[in-house]
Amino acid sequence: MNLLGLSPVWAAVLLIAVAAAVIGLYLLKPAPRRIVIASTLIWERVLHRKRRDAERWRWWQSLLVSLLIALLIAFAIIRPDTGQESTDGKRIAIVVDNGPSMQTLRSDGRTRLEYAMAEARRLIAAGGAGGRTKVVDTMGTLGAPVFEDRRRALAELDRIGAAARGKPRFPETLRADAKGDAARIVFITDGVAALDIPKGVEVVSAFEPAANVGLTAFDVRTPPGDPRRYEAFVAVANAGAAPQRVAIAIAGAGRAPVERTLDVKAHDTRALTVTLPDFVGGPVRASVRADGDAFALDDEAYAFLPVTKVAKVALVTPGNRALEQALRLDPRVVLTILSPQQYATRAGFDAYVFDRFAPPAAPAAPALLIRPPHQSWLPAIGATRAAPLVESWLDGHPVLDNVSLRDVQIERSVTFRTDAMPVIALARDAGGAAMIVASAAQPRWIASGFAIEDSNFAAQASFPMFVVNALAWLLDEPPAMVRPLGLASVPIARARVVGPSGYQKDTRFVPDATLFDADVPGVYAAEGETGRLRIVANVLDPAVTAVNASRLAPRRSAATDARAPANAPEPWFVLLLVAILLMMFEWWTYHRRLTL
């Protein structure tokens, strides 16, 4: 409570002073003069007569007021209906489209959804006090509604909220009602969502053309081979009927926004690539601004850049020029070359690359192992294959991103047995045996079953990419997952998910994954016992941006002309209110001795 900035003590003093002043002024009021007369006998007679007349009048007044109060309460209890706007007792089902496009602003300042809600309220009010109404939405917010009285229907209506994601659907439960004649079905929509509307459904348009510019694509990546530089790809769509000059701003944590201006024709999409100098990682937000933009949901999008830091890498090798050159190509790597004998004497590296060598115990830092000998912390080595072909590989895995093993010729390679240890088989031979494996357990490691010298891999264009990817996977935070708005799954068991606002999200657990509702665009962080992951949720959907793709003509609905105002109180409420006012009047007159 605000007390004009006064402390409670001073506020109390002020109130007491005001009360004292009022009491003082009241006491200063002159008392009536006392006049001694011969006898009050005659006056008593006059006053008695006057009182008697007043009493009679007060008696009647009191009786009338009491009767009125009782009648009003009785009327209120029996819920009278004026009969105006009655739908002849026919039930009405109101379907409100609350899909994302319904968040578009209309020229009157209301959103299409607010307009639809107002229309629905008018329809409910027009049904009269005895009307039965079922309120349904297209996003399934209300579950399985039933026909209810006006008050409950209005309460149900108030539960409908704007959905930021998901595909609207015409409620299946109403299809049966649409076939019969028992209920009138009114669907209030902007017509943007392509819904299968049954016959017999009365469609009320909430559509009004609006200007909208939105992001339909946004991605930030490092160029291949240069993990310390970032580029953003942005696509902007203009869903309005007029060309728009669009201001694009891309902002990263602690960095000045990069701004661009783009002219986009009506119903057109334009894309551009923006270099993001000095961006070092973390969340990146892209936003667009345009005159008269009526739909905000698609005006921003997010990305998350993994932080790439300079890494001290030790190459433990008896000598491998190709590997050494590949490592030196990575600008983030500070390379130290050690012989296997020197390995035990040096420490303090961020990552190791072991060439045809493996220490007896797992190293303290992540490691890339090329044709390692068997050690207990590594998977058991299976058969040695001569001239094996890489039959399959996980090209979606970050280590093999932009890496092709199709043309790699191998003279011989060992395979790893993956049954005894939880490892990821990145590449397999024709027999299905794992040739390249990786372990996500900390510290991470990647092991290749063939040596560089036993293959032409070093001569492949993808070899440096493999090395860079491997080091990034070993050293960096994994890249953020990109998900559309809605239910998102994170491959972390029993993870704790924090939303863009910093509050923990409600989660549901399934085997090896956690589900949560990504309800607003932004960067979410999931963290569990097995790891940590960022999830970027965006709208980025041309179908959502196309808020004018309506099949309906903009028009006033019939219900707009309904005479009953949307917020008109029900008669019983008015009666009860009048009864309460009369009771207060009766109380006042009683204390003023005007009634009995």
Add this chain to the structure above:
Amino acid sequence: MVFSDYRPYTPGDDTRNLDWGIYLRLDRLILRLFEEEADLPVYFFVDASASMAFGEPSKFDFARRVAAALAYLALLDHDRVSVVAWADGIARELPVRRGNAQTWPVFRFLQGLASGGRTDLQAALRSYFGGRRPRGLVILLSDFLDEGGFAPAANFLRQFRHEVFAMQVLSPQEVKPDLPEEVVLVDAESGVADAVRVTPALLAEYAEAQDEHCREIESVCRSGGWTYLRARTDAPFEELMLQLLREQGVLK
């Protein structure tokens, strides 16, 4: 005893009054009739309750002046004059006086009276006439502002068959009161206070009630064959004495 007339003797008449001379001359029994001229007891009942002190001049003073004037006339006529000051009983009493030599004692008695106490005429009458009193003229001077009402007292008095002259004394201030709009009226006798919001309508009602009260007193008096007079203290005294008393038959 003064001779007044003759009439024929009828058996049973007192033979001592037979006119024997006529019998001897006319041989008829004629009875001589005499009138005994007795002095009339006049009881002055002066209301000395607190309500009589109201008005300018006060009703009490006015009543005393009237009593003095009438007592003077009665004493001149050799009537036996008693003066009683009463409120809720007998306040003071002047025993019977007779002859014009008693004029000054009566005046002094009246002058020495003071008003106070509540009005209870019936109690005063019971107290005074409870003993045996000869029939006479009761002159009642009061404002009759008696909570017990005048009728019970009148009924009590009526049984003694006195001739009664009742004068209701009114002050102009109570006939037409001049009061502020908001006032607390305090009863001079009981001290009871009534908060009143004085409006013209209320004053009109008061005037009506006042008139009604006077009519009630008059009605009671007339029903008993008594003489009633309403007198305002601001009326010229001489006019009252010479005209009104004569008109009302008090003076001949």
